[in-house]
Amino acid sequence: MFSFKVDEELSIELFQQHHKEELFSFIDENRIHLRKWLSWVDKREKADDLDPVIRVWLQKYADNNGFDAGVRVNGQLVGMIGLHQIDWKNRTTSVGYLLGEEAQGKGVITRALSSLNDYLFDQMDLNRVEIQCAASNHKSMAVPERLGFMKEGMVRQGQWLYDHFEDIVTYSILKEEWLNRK
Amino acid sequence: MFSFKVDEELSIELFQQHHKEELFSFIDENRIHLRKWLSWVDKREKADDLDPVIRVWLQKYADNNGFDAGVRVNGQLVGMIGLHQIDWKNRTTSVGYLLGEEAQGKGVITRALSSLNDYLFDQMDLNRVEIQCAASNHKSMAVPERLGFMKEGMVRQGQWLYDHFEDIVTYSILKEEWLNRK
Amino acid sequence: MFSFKVDEELSIELFQQHHKEELFSFIDENRIHLRKWLSWVDKREKADDLDPVIRVWLQKYADNNGFDAGVRVNGQLVGMIGLHQIDWKNRTTSVGYLLGEEAQGKGVITRALSSLNDYLFDQMDLNRVEIQCAASNHKSMAVPERLGFMKEGMVRQGQWLYDHFEDIVTYSILKEEWLNRK
Amino acid sequence: MFSFKVDEELSIELFQQHHKEELFSFIDENRIHLRKWLSWVDKREKADDLDPVIRVWLQKYADNNGFDAGVRVNGQLVGMIGLHQIDWKNRTTSVGYLLGEEAQGKGVITRALSSLNDYLFDQMDLNRVEIQCAASNHKSMAVPERLGFMKEGMVRQGQWLYDHFEDIVTYSILKEEWLNRK
């Protein structure tokens, strides 16, 4: 119902309970693709499994601590983007995203994140936006690299994925960097 | 950050904590006008007084129980609209709204409510939308009347306002009526 | 354990956990009769199903937001009466009631409500008492009509009942009306 | 509003928020008398100080964990009686009471407790009722002694009162004893 407009084609819409069937279909169609990096995918076996998840997402938004939203191309759900949490004291946030297979290769996440950065730095006066990607997820890493984020470091064995630990790469961009870049 | 688009000019944006100064300015500029029907206006004496209010509004949204949003004309905050609560068992909701003095006379609320009705009946599958106005608030009553709501009844002495009770008029429109109307 | 005395024969007793078997028997004996207007009846299949219900009722009482009580004739449970909630700001409450089949036709609810009105207006200083009945439930509507409540309006399709919406009639009586009536 | 009837003259009424002025007057009139054994009396300096207290009492009642009620002679508040808590697993409760000065010497608490015992053993199926009195409070100890409670033991220095510890005497009566006594 409530969307953040990226451009004429692209928007980011907060998930609400009445999106659960649509969201489940998206996850289900991209299951093999998504589960590669996201262990929670296996646990969502029907639309109703998303009820408590959407509840948690909305609570985070109500707590002024981030959001979880759908990425839509001409209204169609093609991915997700959100803020994992907001550290207001240090004015830092961390962005996460995923994209369905069909929507890949069109800069969808890059465009969405670029607009989001504008809002986070201008309107919400954050100072730092962080992105963490699995070190072997090259498509995911391409997004911050394309937008001028700096590779800051590595969280060695930072994420448990099914049967092994993945190293996690941390990217960040500061407010001053984002403003100068444009 | 997240908006419901009404038309090229008009949008409805969820209030978040970082809107509190803007919202306070709007209330403060329209104080005399707004307090006539809204006793809570007097209690908001500075922007920070809106912190707990916005918190309650966002919690209602997270609880899937309505929302509170700003009405914006070309981005500028000119009023408020929201759902007081949603009775999911009986698929009913109740809409509330207010408008600053300068924006009056342009059908702003009527257009916003019309778009909102489309969404509430189509996407959220509600069956009934209700509006309650003070019986002496003719401008407010003009909105449901213009949109074909039916005057259903009177809540006699339904609202305490400063030093007296106001009678409240109830309007409603049903899904079938809204769809047939168009 | 704690009762509101109506007259020598009639009393209204707050439900507590140790009433659950007695209450279940009452519901079970009047199941066909009660389920006609009350969809929650079907969900109560054994005494233990009333544990969480009584918990919610007592919490409402503790929150100073109404009560749920048994109507007793010479100690025997024959019906229920309660306040759905209390709107202290506007000094309004809404009364609900039901009666087992055998106790019908003796003015039980009318007498109970009359005593209750005295208490609500005198001791609790409420200004307005409301009753909502399904528009086709003539026995229920007879109660407020007998006591001089005014028919204020209709909530069209206000209640979902199994497979259809029922219209709801709203009655009310104001403090001044109740006092003048006597 | 809701009372437990002791006899034609005496009743025990649950405290609700609208009793706070009446309760405060009672405490205030008996302040010197009551504070001798009850350190909380000093902290109640105006009727509004009772708001959170009554809230806690009602919550205890809603939790099926006891109650706090006024003792009334012909409707007039003359004292208090209640259950501090109920140990359902071991079917034990502990009774507390106090009486204003004017009502003393008429067996008010003894009669109230006797009726209460009937209810606690018969209707609530408790097995044991306990009373704890300061060892130097002879009037208070007379109540359980008159009703056949057994002196079970002493809690040495069990209660801090202003500037010293009081020894506490424990009395109890068992269900079988109460039933045989009559």
Next chain:
Amino acid sequence: MFSFKVDEELSIELFQQHHKEELFSFIDENRIHLRKWLSWVDKREKADDLDPVIRVWLQKYADNNGFDAGVRVNGQLVGMIGLHQIDWKNRTTSVGYLLGEEAQGKGVITRALSSLNDYLFDQMDLNRVEIQCAASNHKSMAVPERLGFMKEGMVRQGQWLYDHFEDIVTYSILKEEWLNRK
């Protein structure tokens, strides 16, 4: 991880979630022995059943309301000791303990309780330590008797155990008594 040192051999260690397998083994090996006095033993049928129990214990500790800890001889878990709650207003606490069969006869609990008393009276400035034992549990009663606690009274039929009530004996020792004793 965090222990209270009794002597070179004996320590008391707060239970945490990662102790659940060890604690379950201890309970399971002493099941017949422990269930004689503790009805909760039967309900713990596997290590995971201890998850919510340990959660409750830790919460009590966080609430400054007592603790539950393992008694260890040279690191090996041989029993449990804890404070059921702390009444800060009256500066009183109640100690509970149990011992596995193999560790009996070595004064383990007596030594642990003696050290604990030192801490409770010196560091936490409590005034009274209480112990309650089933009147037929002679081994348990030997502990307070050995340490100079006074037998204060009897809670007749104070505890329900499977199919009957047990009488409970109350022992206590006061700060002044403990300090003088040494």
Next chain:
Amino acid sequence: MFSFKVDEELSIELFQQHHKEELFSFIDENRIHLRKWLSWVDKREKADDLDPVIRVWLQKYADNNGFDAGVRVNGQLVGMIGLHQIDWKNRTTSVGYLLGEEAQGKGVITRALSSLNDYLFDQMDLNRVEIQCAASNHKSMAVPERLGFMKEGMVRQGQWLYDHFEDIVTYSILKEEWLNRK
């Protein structure tokens, strides 16, 4: 009351409410030294200001999400050490510490952290321990370096301190590295 033993001289003791005066004295004596890196120091102006802080620390411990403890040399409080949180899914934790001025230069934190690492990897089966230091806090950085932690990256402008952002350096050591090191 409950301590983790590091060596004959050094221990780590969980903070409880009755430590607040001692803890406040420590903070107050090291105020100038500590506030350099810790902005919360200024907010603690008397012992009672530590009540809610200790409450939060104990709650974290009860939630199995870390701990906050005093570092003691022969019983005397000289510093603090703790786990900021535990990410059980990825088996990672983050250690924080501070030391009073007088205790510096004796390897106190290094010894404490070394023992702690043994416990975290062996008993709690964590896989990764992380330390974050302000990039200009050379004394703090010396601790992980001495113990063989790897410098993984930089959180640029990661912490707001009074009037500027500090860069934060991240160190980590993995279970396999810790075990091989010895």
